[in-house]
Amino acid sequence: MSIACDTCVVRNRAICSVLDTDELVALNRIGRTRTISAGQTLMWEGEDSALVANVLDGVLKLSTGTEDGREQIVGIVYPADFIGRPFGARAQQTVTALTEARVCVFARGDFDAFAREHPALEHKLLQRTLTELDRARHWMLLLGRKSAMEKMASFLLEMSERLVQNGCTPDAGPLDRFTLPFGRQQIADILGLTIETVSRLLTKLKNDGVIDLPSRREVAILQRDILHHRAG
Amino acid sequence: MSIACDTCVVRNRAICSVLDTDELVALNRIGRTRTISAGQTLMWEGEDSALVANVLDGVLKLSTGTEDGREQIVGIVYPADFIGRPFGARAQQTVTALTEARVCVFARGDFDAFAREHPALEHKLLQRTLTELDRARHWMLLLGRKSAMEKMASFLLEMSERLVQNGCTPDAGPLDRFTLPFGRQQIADILGLTIETVSRLLTKLKNDGVIDLPSRREVAILQRDILHHRAG
């Protein structure tokens, strides 16, 4: 039987990788592919959790905000990552596409039921969730205890590691040049800073010869060791 | 057969609650109870993850730090909570007892193997991990975007909800008076502030009549609505 998953670009990296063909057929039946344009929101904080999804392509952000409009980005989602809140009634974060994105969506109830019948899938999801929890807690150190420059340096280093093309190329280590899927305000919302501070820090790093900024969203790391040093 | 779990105080709230008697006997065989005195550390960040545990009694903190000694508390662990990093080689946080604590510990390898054979246990663990992840991400908003006073007010409100005696008393809602398991420096390490700022904020809240501080570690909330308002 031929199904969409056969040609799925994240087939071997998403949580689905633990499923055999029959199981994949069953999962495929309850899901569908959806395209989201940049800036569009897939689910809202506080809304009831109706959907979960696998990311096929693109980058999305998870964010929370205060009543008066301050925003904090709490997670960045890449291809093969899972989004949504299974086994829970409410979505706790807003999910918004930063680039055009393709996701494989499931009604939460359907997915929950399927997962409960497939322990291997739940196990994979558990592993991912544990990793995400470690990552979130590590980010709390950055938010709570690092200076603005340390935050920025840490951020650039993390991006150089995470934005590696997840394509066919064998793992080539961190990139020395990459295009951010964020504008300055979004970097500020990730680091808990203001847009002006972000701009000043980037200019300073550029003037110090640590990085180069070929265009608005491109970054080239010229002196990784120094950047590392500034990350605290 | 009589086992320790029969009289376990968290029997119905810890992840073990999904196990039947036979399973509990098996799990009991690979675990043992251990007492930790206040201030003692159970596992260290970066060390390999040898243990996992259920908390029976007491309060512990999860923390990470920078090389130069700055610390951020990233989680607080109460009775019936699970600690450690199953299915992963390294502990990502340091776990330290804040009060004298009793925990039910397992060698990580033993626990991993047991969990893989008991999907219901993994499911329960997944649910907990998802909840913890939501909590951690919510805390990121506090760390990144809230003012010192907003942080303190949010903290006091959260404590009044989480420190509810988990004993036999039916759920009685948030406490208006409680004893913190933290000193001032630890509150600072939770909120990403300095000890002096923490002290000043508490005295201000007291002078404003919003709270009372009967002793060093006791807090009484006098005007919950105002505290809520100051939490942002």
Add this chain to the structure above:
DNA sequence: CGCGGCTTTGAGATACTTCAAGAGAGGTGG
């Protein structure tokens, strides 16, 4: 009573924000 650790309070320093313009980039239409 006196000692040591924790906490409070004060005064001054500063990192980051806020407010306010100006410059640059990218897109659109003439």
Add this chain to the structure above:
DNA sequence: CCACCTCTCTTGAAGTATCTCAAAGCCGCG
């Protein structure tokens, strides 16, 4: 192809929340 517009980003100057440094107060405990 250039002029224009808008949106984002940069830069500057001033303000302020929080930190740092320093000293004194409190409290439990031997």
